[in-house]
Amino acid sequence: MAYRKLGKTALELTEITFGAWAIGGWMWGGNEGNDAIEAIKVAIDNGITSIDTAPIYGQGESELLVGEAIKGISRDKIQIATKFGMRWDLAKGELVGPSEKNDGTKINIYKYAGKESVIEECENSLKRLGTDYIDLYQIHWADPTTPIEETYEAVLRLKEQGKIREAGVCNYDVAQVAKADKVCPLASIQEPYSILRKDIEEDLVPYVIDNEIGILAYSPLQRGILAGKYQPGHVFNAGDTRAGSKYYQDDYLLKVNSFLDAIKPIAAGKNVTIAQVILRWTLSQPGITIALAGARNAQQALDNASVMELALSDDELSEIDTQFAKVEIPA
Structure with a gap:
């Protein structure tokens, strides 16, 4: 198992951490619960103990x-990270917009992180996860309506109560992180x-390196496009928001695949x-502590776990950067 410590804390996560967005189905065109459970179990059995x-x-x-x-697994053998601050069951805060549940039910999504909501969300997450503490608790998106x-x-109170081990943030800029x-x-x-998306290298990465804060990189495969399995004209399931992403438009996809073809010899x-x-x-990459990788079935989980045993030389890393620059993929 390959663990990396988050910043100045004692909390360690596996360098490949199981990203559980896709298994929820929302924005991914649905899900298959049994496959998801098997994927998580296989990931844990093969060394990805962080979710x-x-x-x-x-x-x-x-x-x-x-x-x-995770039922039946010793709690000290796994690390659970979850989030708060996005409500679909409370009309408060900043309205993000309308959405749909997996069953088609219409909902509105709000960014809200008021003190009472943070406490309530933590209790709800503990119940759903079937645990009495969360290893890493993170705001999902900034709530402009709450200081x-x-x-x-509120997060500090939860830490003092032992309901969370450590605090994190998501999708914050440098000023928000500092506050x-x-x-x-x-x-x-x-x-x-x-x-394909390296904008945080400009100011956020130097800041967190200087201040000893870890970075969890999400969508490192850019929601799957960097796996090299998609061709122009791909048809996504209903509700899969990748269909409208710039990364999955035919012209962009052709350029990405050209880059991926160039690094196939390394693989x-x-x-x-x-x-x-x-x-x-x-x-x-400098400053990157953890990469989140989703898996919707057991084979994907196994492939992700194998990354922890993979090494790339400096020359190979340089070759990847060189081939990427040659294709001139737009930012």
Whole structure:
């Protein structure tokens, strides 16, 4: 098992952490619960003992599936990260917009992280996960209607009560990270990061390196496009928001696939997949502590676990960067 410590804390997560967004089905065109539970169990059995989920993923579905999958496993053998601050069951805060549950029920999504909501969400997550503490508790998105100080005073209270081990943030800028960290010392920040999306390198990465805060990179495969399995004209299931993503438009997809074709020799030489190479590249970047990798079935979980045994030389990492630059993929 390959663990990495988050910042100045004692909390360690496996460098590949199970990202449980897709198993919730929401925004991914539905899910298959039994496959998801098996994927989590296989991941744990093969060394991925850390899981990152959130209440909004399937409106509780992802956390319930994680809770079911970890039943009977000694709690000190796994690390659970979840989030708060996105409500579909409370009309308060900033309206994000309308959405649908997996069953088609219409809902509205709000960003809200008032003190009482943070406490309530934690209790709800503990119940769904079937545990009495959360290893890493993170705000999902910034709530402009609530002072950060109020939000993280509530998080600090939860930490003092032993309901969470460490605090983190997601999708925050440098100024927001600094405000939260002053109230409740942060273990980590979770941000989108991939070879296609490196904007955090400009200011956030230097800041967290200087301040010893870990980075959990989400969507390192850019929601699957960097696995090299999609071709122009791909038809997604109803409700799968990748259909409208710029990354999955035909022109963009052709450029990405051209880059992936160029690095196939690296993957072939190590008898691994392109996705595994990309995940290891991600973990090799300055400031990146953890890469979140989703799995909707057992084979994907096994492939992700194998990344923890994969090594890339400096020359191979340089070759990946060189081939990426040649294709001139737009930011």
